[in-house]
Structure formats: C-alpha cells, structure tokens
Amino acid sequence: MAESKKRQRYNDDVLHHALELHKRRLPLSQIAIELGVSQPRACGLLKAAKERASAEMLQSAKDTIVSELLMLDDIVKANYEQAIDEGNMRAQDQLLKVHDRKVKLLGLENADITGSSKSEFSQIDVENIEDKDLESVFNDIFTS
Numbered sequence: 001m002a003e004s005k006k007r008q009r010y011n012d013d014v015l016h017h018a019l020e021l022h023k024r025r026l027p028l029s030q031i032a033i034e035l036g037v038s039q040p041r042a043c044g045l046l047k048a049a050k051e052r053a054s055a056e057m058l059q060s061a062k063d064t065i066v067s068e069l070l071m072l073d074d075i076v077k078a079n080y081e082q083a084i085d086e087g088n089m090r091a092q093d094q095l096l097k098v099h100d101r102k103v104k105l106l107g108l109e110n111a112d113i114t115g116s117s118k119s120e121f122s123q124i125d126v127e128n129i130e131d132k133d134l135e136s137v138f139n140d141i142f143t144s
Contacts, residue, residue, distance in 0.1 A: 015049040022046055065105055072098045072105075 014035060021031045032042035075098050083091035103109050 015045060015052060018042065018045040019049040019053060022049075068105060069102065072102055 018031060018035060021034055026034070028039055028042055028046075031046070032039045035042055035045065037045065076095060079088075079091040079094045079098075082088040083095050
C-alpha cells in the first residue's frame, strides 16, 4: 500500500511537472527529455495532466456552487417566516433576490423549459388577450 501511495505521489508530481513544462510552451520533445520519458509517454502524461486539471477545476466549481446554494438556503430559512407569515416587504425582497441568484447559479436564466421561443410570447397582446388565446398559450407551454 505504501508503494502505491508513493507511485501515486510520483505520478502527481510528474503530471504537475509535465503541465508546468507545457505552460512554458516547451515542445513535446523537450518535455519528454525533461521528464526522462519517450515522446509518446510525455504526450500521454500531458493528456492525463490536462484531464486531471480539468476535473479538479470542475469539482472546485461544483463545490463552490453547492456552498453558495447552501448559504442561500440559510438566507431563505432566516427570512421565510417574516416574508410569508408577517408580510415583511424587506424579507420578501430578500427571498426574490435569493431566488434570482439560485436561477443564475443553476444556469436556468436562459433555459427554454417551455419548448417555445420567447418571440412567440412577446407577440401576444397582453392587454387584449381573450380566454381562448390564454388557453392556447397554456397548451403550448404544458404540452410541448
């Protein structure tokens, strides 16, 4: 087991070093020489280093989003009773801001959940809408 950890550590160091050499814009042949491996092995190490770096960045972003969502949930808990039960306008405003932030964090602000384009709805004259038109809009939204 100790050898496995040592090998893993060695690989981490080699991957990190390979990526650093690549960032310095060294050619693959020079990276291979620096690492003491063949060019195909150097290429494989670079690919693995880039994949690991990408995975680490993605995990870090996910962790940040989860952390912020949890913080926003705490804000909702702190303001919910005042906003809903007591009608406190400041607390209601806070809940709306939290909701907007959650929508942005989850990437839903531009999501087309209706299956209809915005232009279809922007053509509706809201001032003079009739029941049949409203029914048509709801059918478009919920049956698409």
